[in-house]
Amino acid sequence: MEYLLVSTAVAGTVLFVAFFLRSAREAREVCQGSGGAEPETGEFWNDRARSAAAAVSGIFSSEDERFVSNEAGKQVSGLFRRERKKLALRWIERQKREAAAVMSRHREEARLATDLQPANEVKLFFRYVRLRLTFGFLAVSVWLVGPQRLRGLAEKANAVFHGMRNVKTLRGDN
Amino acid sequence: MLPADAWNAYEDFRTRTLSRIASALERLIYIASTRDYNSGVYQHEGLAGRFGSEAAASALEYAHWEVFQTVSLLSLRRLTEELRKYMDSSREEPGAFLNAWQKLEPYRVAVPLRVDPTIAELFISNIKIALAVLRHRLPERRDRPQAALPPPSLAPQSPRPFHN
Numbered sequence: 222m223e224y225l226l227v228s229t230a231v232a233g234t235v236l237f238v239a240f241f242l243r244s245a246r247e248a249r250e251v252c253q254g255s256g257g258a259e260p261e262t263g264e265f266w267n268d269r270a271r272s273a274a275a276a277v278s279g280i281f282s283s284e285d286e287r288f289v290s291n292e293a294g295k296q297v298s299g300l301f302r303r304e305r306k307k308l309a310l311r312w313i314e315r316q317k318r319e320a321a322a323v324m325s326r327h328r329e330e331a332r333l334a335t336d337l338q339p340a341n342e343v344k345l346f347f348r349y350v351r352l353r354l355t356f357g358f359l360a361v362s363v364w365l366v367g368p369q370r371l372r373g374l375a376e377k378a379n380a381v382f383h384g385m386r387n388v389k390t391l392r393g394d395n
Numbered sequence: 396m397l398p399a400d401a402w403n404a405y406e407d408f409r410t411r412t413l414s415r416i417a418s419a420l421e422r423l424i425y426i427a428s429t430r431d432y433n434s435g436v437y438q439h440e441g442l443a444g445r446f447g448s449e450a451a452a453s454a455l456e457y458a459h460w461e462v463f464q465t466v467s468l469l470s471l472r473r474l475t476e477e478l479r480k481y482m483d484s485s486r487e488e489p490g491a492f493l494n495a496w497q498k499l500e501p502y503r504v505a506v507p508l509r510v511d512p513t514i515a516e517l518f519i520s521n522i523k524i525a526l527a528v529l530r531h532r533l534p535e536r537r538d539r540p541q542a543a544l545p546p547p548s549l550a551p552q553s554p555r556p557f558h559n
Contacts, residue, residue: 272511275468279517285471289524292475293531300527304520312513 277379280308281372309368313360404446404454420477423466426459427505435508459507467518475525493530
């Protein structure tokens with residue numbers, strides 16, 4: 222009996238990890254395909270903070286979920302959940318890639334900087350680690366329960382991410 | 396933002412054309428229809444005549460981006476309502492309209508060339524879900540097998556929503 226329970230638990234864990242990794246890989250592949258070149262700054266369509274905040278509230282909205290479950294049947298609700306989960310995982314993957322790119326650019330600049338402030342560098346590093354952990358946790362949670370109950374966490378992660386993008390503030394003024 | 400001449404063209408376009416279109420989805424589809432599929436360049440004779448073709452193209456691109464953001468961020472309830480109104484105004488039979496939109500996905504051409512990819516995905520996803528909700532609302536016929544798409548008509552049934 223115990224053997225059966227342990228085997229079931231192991232099999233369940235393996236399946237969970239396999240399916241999660243598969244979803245994450247799909248999201249990563251789509252993001253790599255649609256990523257493209259780094260956009261020029263200052264253009265109207267590149268209002269990233271606004272776009273990202275709006276996207277978060279749209280993807281993680283529970284109002285939409287209520288509407289679909291009230292207005293349509295199980296089939297449409299299933300479609301809604303699949304679509305939202307896919308969007309959320311892709312968004313998380315994009316944020317992770319952008320955060321890594323910001324850190325990479327910052328490392329390049331830091332190598333040449335003469336006024337480097339170690340305390341701020343450490344602060345930035347910990348902010349990055351926290352962000353990666355948050356996005357990791359968010360991805361697993363989205364995969365398990367869907368994005369609708371995670372809006373607060375997503376908005377928090379998004380705010381940390383946009384704070385981190387402003388690396389110059391950390392180096393100079395903060 | 397936009398250069399002064401493009402901004403003037405945008406203001407002109409917004410007040411003289413866009414303001415006469417009641418629904419955000421119709422505005423989006425109209426602006427997308429001014430874009431050349433092959434080059435991605437926006438063309439509008441009236442605006443180009445008054446402000447120059449470059450300023451007109453920039454103004455239309457900006458207007459497209461702005462309206463696209465608005466439509467993409469509508470709640471599903473409002474988007475579904477917008478889509479229903481658009482479907483009604485097309486004068487197509489709802490089943491045929493939904494077949495065409497679900498199979499051909501013509502709404503994909505409404506996505507601006509330069510836009511945040513997450514917003515673009517949200518738009519496409521929301522339209523898919525809104526179409527599914529409208530299909531679900533279709534009385535009785537929704538459970539029957541889908542009919543094939545109707546053959547293309549030489550005389551367009553859907554009126555161009557806007558005239559310049």
